[in-house]
Structures are given as structure tokens and as C-alpha cells.
Amino acid sequence: MTTHLREITDANRDAVCALRVRPDQEQFVASVAKSLEHAATTPEGEPWYRAVYSGDEPVGFVMLSWNVPPGRPGILGPFFLWRLLIDERHQGRGFGREVVALVVDLIRADGATELLTSYHPGEGEPWPFYRGLGFEPTGEIEDGEIVLRLALSGRE
Structure with missing residues (x-):
């Protein structure tokens, strides 16, 4: 099955909002419903979000500025x-890796030279995942989160 991104509509919103991370990961990532609320209340962040699908099944959610x-x-x-x-x-x-690759292709096509993200440090933090994708710490801390940068200078 191929991983792809779909717009969130009235038809799939409930199924996408029902997606959950493991309980030990909840401190690191907000729910889909909370993320959609943040998108609606933070238009200055230029939110762009999609459901992640494997075939016809929603398996995740991604949101970017x-x-x-x-x-x-306050906007990175x-x-x-x-x-x-x-x-x-x-x-x-x-x-997760496939989603980041899809996003990188999309933003690179729109002229991006880097992708930033951040994470809250702690037991079970996502740093090993991001490091494995090539992200590097920028040295900045934003709202207690470590800011990471993925350079997009060339094709991976």
C-alpha cells in the first residue's frame, strides 16, 4: 500500500480525529482535534494539514506552518x-518516515531550503526519529522545545 496525504473533510474528520498515539507519547504530541483547534486559532502560522492514509485507512496526521x-x-x-x-x-x-519524505518533496517544490521542527525533551522523546531523518539541532529553544533543522539543499 502506498502512503499518501488527503485533505480532512466532513467525511473523514471523525476517523482522523480518532487517531491516537501511545499513552506514553501524549506528552509529546497534541491530539488531532487539538491540532485542528490550534490551526483555526493560529492563522498567522499559515497552517497546512492533511490526514495520512495507507490505502483507504487513515493512519496519521501531519500539520505544517x-x-x-x-x-x-512566535512563528518559526x-x-x-x-x-x-x-x-x-x-x-x-x-x-512517519514516509510522511516526512512526502512533505519534504512538497515544500521543496514550493521553494523551501529547510524544514524546521521542535520537540519537548523527555523520556521517550522523538529526537532519535528526527535524527534518523537527518534533522540537526539549531541550538535554539522555543517554548521549552529543542528546535531542529533539516537542510533541503539537494535531493536525498
Whole structure:
């Protein structure tokens, strides 16, 4: 099955909002419903989000700040991986890596030279996942989260 991104509509919203990470991961990533709420209340973050599907089954959610103009206070960008959630039943199968690869292709086509993200440090943190994808710490801390950067200078 191929992993692909779909818009969230009235037809799939409930199924996508039902996706959950493992209980020990909840401290690191907000729920889909909370993420959609953040998107609605933070338009200055230029939110762009999609459901992650494997075939016809929703398996995750991804949200970015998409091409944010420079100088917006409190918004990292221009391209920032704001949320990445893979349902607990589908973790460990490569969906997270595939989603990041899909997103990288999309933002690179829109002129991005880097993708930023951040994580809250702690037991079970997602740093090993991001490090494995080539992200590196920027040295910045934003709201207690360690900011990471993936350079997109060439094709992977």
C-alpha cells in the first residue's frame, strides 16, 4: 500500500480525529482535534494539514506552518513541521518516515531550503526519529522545545 496525504473533510474528520498515539507519547504530541483547534486559532502560522492514509485507512496526521513570511512573532518558519502523529496501531511501520519524505518533496517544490521542527525533551522523546531523518539541532529553544533543522539543499 502506498502512503499518501488527503485533505480532512466532513467525511473523514471523525476517523482522523480518532487517531491516537501511545499513552506514553501524549506528552509529546497534541491530539488531532487539538491540532485542528490550534490551526483555526493560529492563522498567522499559515497552517497546512492533511490526514495520512495507507490505502483507504487513515493512519496519521501531519500539520505544517507553510511558507510563513519572515518576522511573525512566535512563528518559526518559513516551513515548520508543527505536528506529526502516527496512530499507535500503525507505528513502527515506516509511515512517519514516509510522511516526512512526502512533505519534504512538497515544500521543496514550493521553494523551501529547510524544514524546521521542535520537540519537548523527555523520556521517550522523538529526537532519535528526527535524527534518523537527518534533522540537526539549531541550538535554539522555543517554548521549552529543542528546535531542529533539516537542510533541503539537494535531493536525498
